[in-house]
Amino acid sequence: MKTVTEYIIEYFEAxxxxxxxxxxxxxxxxxxxxxxxxxxxxxxxxxxxxxLIQVRxxxxxxxxxxxxxxxxxxxxxxxxxxxFKRDNYRCIVCGNGLxxxxxxxxxxxxxxxxxxxxxxxxxxxLCSEHNLMKKRYGTTNFLKKYCETMIERAKQHNDIKxxxxxxxxxxxxxxxxxx
Ligand SMILES: [Zn+2]
Numbered sequence: 001m002k003t004v005t006e007y008i009i010e011y012f013e014a015x016x017x018x019x020x021x022x023x024x025x026x027x028x029x030x031x032x033x034x035x036x037x038x039x040x041x042x043x044x045x046x047x048x049x050x051x052l053i054q055v056r057x058x059x060x061x062x063x064x065x066x067x068x069x070x071x072x073x074x075x076x077x078x079x080x081x082x083x084f085k086r087d088n089y090r091c092i093v094c095g096n097g098l099x100x101x102x103x104x105x106x107x108x109x110x111x112x113x114x115x116x117x118x119x120x121x122x123x124x125x126l127c128s129e130h131n132l133m134k135k136r137y138g139t140t141n142f143l144k145k146y147c148e149t150m151i152e153r154a155k156q157h158n159d160i161k162x163x164x165x166x167x168x169x170x171x172x173x174x175x176x177x178x179x
Contacts (some may be wrong), residue, residue: 001094002028002032004033004036004037004039004042004086005027005042005045005046006041007027007029007032007033008025008028008039008043008046009046009051011024011025011028012025012046012052012060012062012063013062015062016062016063016064017061017062017064018061019059019060019061019062020059020060020061021058021059022040022043022058022059022060023058024129024143025039025043025060025153026043043060045072046060047060047073048070048071048074048117049070049071050066050067050068050069050070050071051064051066051068052100053068063177069118070118071117071118071119072112072117072118073118074112075106075116075118075123076118078139079106079118079119079120079123080106080123082120082123082167083106083120083123083124083125084104084106084125086120087124087125089104090104090125091125091126091127091130092124092125092126093126093127093130093146094129094130096127097125097127102126102127102128104125104126104127105125105126105127105131106123106124106125106168107123107125107130107134108122108123109122109123109124109139110122118126122177130142130146133145133146140171141175143169143173144170144173147166147167147169147173148165148166148170150162150164151163151167151170155171
């Protein structure tokens with residue numbers, strides 16, 4: 001008895017280098033496992049792992065010997081470098097970075113635990129402090145904590161304009177039940 005993924009692999013290997021609609025593959029799986037759970041997801045996973053090529057939405061291709069970048073793994077060195085470069089080697093929250101000897105790291109905007117992928121688009125540069133903050137509070141709470149920090153700092157500098165800006169943002173978060 002084969003698994004859903006094994007049937008999918010079998011189908012693509014029997015049709016090398018062809019553009020294939022995922023529904024055809026799913027039908028094939030259902031012939032053997034009528035109660036297969038979410039074979040679409042299994043196909044997408046093979047693509048995310050770099051085994052399949054996605055030609056366009058819902059259409060995939062297997063090229064024998066092809067091994068793409070596994071987007072479910074941590075950021076590759078190459079992607080990490082591309083994220084840092086795009087963000088000018090600075091934390092996108094506070095602006096500290098390599099230029100003033102701050103540690104930077106590549107963070108998943110949408111966490112991997114929630115299917116966030118290790119792509120350039122899903123990456124952002126953070127300093128260790130803000131990376132920890134985000135890991136601890138998640139994106140929304142992170143934003144809330146950040147606003148509170150900025151309000152505190154603005155108060156210390158008697159900067160009424162900045163203080164009122166971040167107070168407004170906090171209000172917006174509250175309005176959308178995000179805090
Ligand atoms: Zn920072």
